[in-house]
Amino acid sequence: MQNSPIGLMDSGVGGLTVLKEVQRLLPTEKTVFLGDQARLPYGPRDAAEVTTFTRQIAGFLQRQANIKMLIIACNTATAAALATMQQELTIPVVGVIAPGSRSAVQTTRNHRIGVIATTGTIKSDQYRQNILAKDPNNQVFSLACQDFVELVEANDLDSEHARSVVKAGLTPLLDRNIDTLVMGCTHFPLLRPLIQEVMGPDVTLVDPGTATADMATSLLDYWNLANPSGVRHPQGDYYTTGDVDRFNKLADNWLEETPVRAHHLPVADLIQTTEVE
Amino acid sequence: MQNSPIGLMDSGVGGLTVLKEVQRLLPTEKTVFLGDQARLPYGPRDAAEVTTFTRQIAGFLQRQANIKMLIIACNTATAAALATMQQELTIPVVGVIAPGSRSAVQTTRNHRIGVIATTGTIKSDQYRQNILAKDPNNQVFSLACQDFVELVEANDLDSEHARSVVKAGLTPLLDRNIDTLVMGCTHFPLLRPLIQEVMGPDVTLVDPGTATADMATSLLDYWNLANPSGVRHPQGDYYTTGDVDRFNKLADNWLEETPVRAHHLPVADLIQTTEVE
Numbered sequence: 406m407q408n409s410p411i412g413l414m415d416s417g418v419g420g421l422t423v424l425k426e427v428q429r430l431l432p433t434e435k436t437v438f439l440g441d442q443a444r445l446p447y448g449p450r451d452a453a454e455v456t457t458f459t460r461q462i463a464g465f466l467q468r469q470a471n472i473k474m475l476i477i478a479c480n481t482a483t484a485a486a487l488a489t490m491q492q493e494l495t496i497p498v499v500g501v502i503a504p505g506s507r508s509a510v511q512t513t514r515n516h517r518i519g520v521i522a523t524t525g526t527i528k529s530d531q532y533r534q535n536i537l538a539k540d541p542n543n544q545v546f547s548l549a550c551q552d553f554v555e556l557v558e559a560n561d562l563d564s565e566h567a568r569s570v571v572k573a574g575l576t577p578l579l580d581r582n583i584d585t586l587v588m589g590c591t592h593f594p595l596l597r598p599l600i601q602e603v604m605g606p607d608v609t610l611v612d613p614g615t616a617t618a619d620m621a622t623s624l625l626d627y628w629n630l631a632n633p634s635g636v637r638h639p640q641g642d643y644y645t646t647g648d649v650d651r652f653n654k655l656a657d658n659w660l661e662e663t664p665v666r667a668h669h670l671p672v673a674d675l676i677q678t679t680e681v682e
Numbered sequence: 683m684q685n686s687p688i689g690l691m692d693s694g695v696g697g698l699t700v701l702k703e704v705q706r707l708l709p710t711e712k713t714v715f716l717g718d719q720a721r722l723p724y725g726p727r728d729a730a731e732v733t734t735f736t737r738q739i740a741g742f743l744q745r746q747a748n749i750k751m752l753i754i755a756c757n758t759a760t761a762a763a764l765a766t767m768q769q770e771l772t773i774p775v776v777g778v779i780a781p782g783s784r785s786a787v788q789t790t791r792n793h794r795i796g797v798i799a800t801t802g803t804i805k806s807d808q809y810r811q812n813i814l815a816k817d818p819n820n821q822v823f824s825l826a827c828q829d830f831v832e833l834v835e836a837n838d839l840d841s842e843h844a845r846s847v848v849k850a851g852l853t854p855l856l857d858r859n860i861d862t863l864v865m866g867c868t869h870f871p872l873l874r875p876l877i878q879e880v881m882g883p884d885v886t887l888v889d890p891g892t893a894t895a896d897m898a899t900s901l902l903d904y905w906n907l908a909n910p911s912g913v914r915h916p917q918g919d920y921y922t923t924g925d926v927d928r929f930n931k932l933a934d935n936w937l938e939e940t941p942v943r944a945h946h947l948p949v950a951d952l953i954q955t956t957e958v959e
Contacts, residue, residue, distance in 0.1 A: 430788070433817060503903040511707070540710060541912035623900035626780040635818035 410435035412472030414462045416447035419592030420478030426618035435638045437470045442647025447481040448523025455485035484529035505613025506535035513585040522589030550574040557592040571599045643667035687712035689749030691739045693724035696869030697755030703895035712915045714747045719924025724758040725800025732762035761806035782890025783812035790862040799866030827851040834869040848876040920944035
């Protein structure tokens with residue numbers, strides 16, 4: 406099992422921001438990533454449906470790659486499905502919300518924290534609950550920015566259009582005097598420069614991917630699951646249910662070790678694979 | 683269980699360096715610390731005896747404080763007893779060697795890593811094995827510095843005598859061209875300024891306590907064991923089997939929140955408590 410890969414899943418390419426941190430902290434671990442772009446976005450879907458999708462993907466990654474750990478590199482799927490997946494799977498399952506909340510609590514000085522995320526994540530209220538559980542002195546300002554996801558999936562990261570969408574989206578947070586902003590959707594770190602520009606230099610942006618990779622590292626060590634081969638595996642395996650060329654292009658821009666050559670996985674196979682069992 | 687304290691144990695005051703990191707990262711967690719100074723040093727004892735001591739202390743902390751997690755804040759006891767304690771206890775048990783090894787591997791650039799520790803830890807060879815498992819390209823230079831422990835326990839951290847002991851102890855490492863030195867005994871970070879002075883500014887000192895506190899944080903989040911009260915508990919509970927005044931003085935120097943008022947715990951009670959069960 407130590408030689409098995411770590412599986413990561415997302416509704417699309419956003420999870421690559423978490424993958425990048427995992428590859429940085431754990432260069433000797435194999436990784437396998439699945440972006441469910443054909444069914445993107447997850448944000449507006451209800452929790453039961455997102456849980457079904459997550460279960461299908463987890464099943465595929467276990468059968469295809471015998472993953473030793475699953476990282477739900479998607480805030481919407483974490484909010485909807487983490488607890489269920491932790492119950493159903495025998496491997497460790499890591500989500501992004503608890504680590505992201507921890508980072509935010511450790512970052513803020515004035516105890517005013519913004520959270521931007523998809524509609525589904527904001528609706529779940531889990532960031533606010535997690536942050537207040539760790540320190541009720543905080544005030545949390547939550548804001549759904551669903552349309553940021555489309556910008557990222559379209560690889561539109563720095564156009565004038567992107568700038569205006571980001572600016573309009575963040576406006577409700579500008580007068581809240583927050584000093585910390587959680588990028589509570591794994592797509593959003595790809596828009597970091599624009600988000601920072603709009604929020605100004607006094608707001609620290611928290612990328613939950615960093616703390617999530619950190620948690621994965623701790624759990625591998627705790628269960629003695631780290632790969633002892635010592636061979637670097639900078640290049641992971643990639644699957645997308647969507648368009649391969651678009652996936653590869655975005656992954657190549659974002660990840661350091663390239664080129665990425667994703668496999669196409671039809672959604673029908675994903676569903677069938679799970680039902681066959 | 684979420685409101686229960688985290689237990690930390692050491693042969694003496696060295697574990698306070700880990701406690702300090704835990705209190706920094708997890709200010710809302712209650713802590714209870716036991717320093718077994720009456721039976722110090724652990725370093726020269728055999729593994730079976732150290733395991734017995736660790737079991738006695740774990741039993742005391744569970745009965746006295748219903749701890750929700752045990753951090754073995756002692757490298758010697760981690761090397762001797764971590765695996766056994768993880769099997770015997772139903773709460774998470776965290777040691778310092780795996781996190782410390784991870785830190786070292788992530789720190790080194792030239793893949794030449796020094797490890798200084800007690801005789802027992804060096805003899806266990808666990809740092810070398812852990813570091814090589816994570817990356818076999820590393821070379822590990824291990825060195826027992828047992829007499830550093832006495833300096834710290836005597837609160838002799840910056841005298842000329844301390845300087846000469848540290849210098850003599852580290853001399854075998856000076857021509858090894860290491861760029862990273864693991865302080866593989868929790869007492870040693872109290873000697874950090876002297877160790878840094880002797881090793882020179884190009885050697886990065888790794889304190890496993892930082893990564894251990896990080897692992898504890900991840901595990902609390904993973905099992906949903908973090909204290910949700912949000913109340914700060916900067917001041918822990920302290921027990922020593924040794925001299926209370928000496929313990930308090932050293933703890934007051936090292937920890938930020940003071941004064942520390944340790945309870946004295948006779949070794950006889952520690953043994954009896956365990957045997958009574």
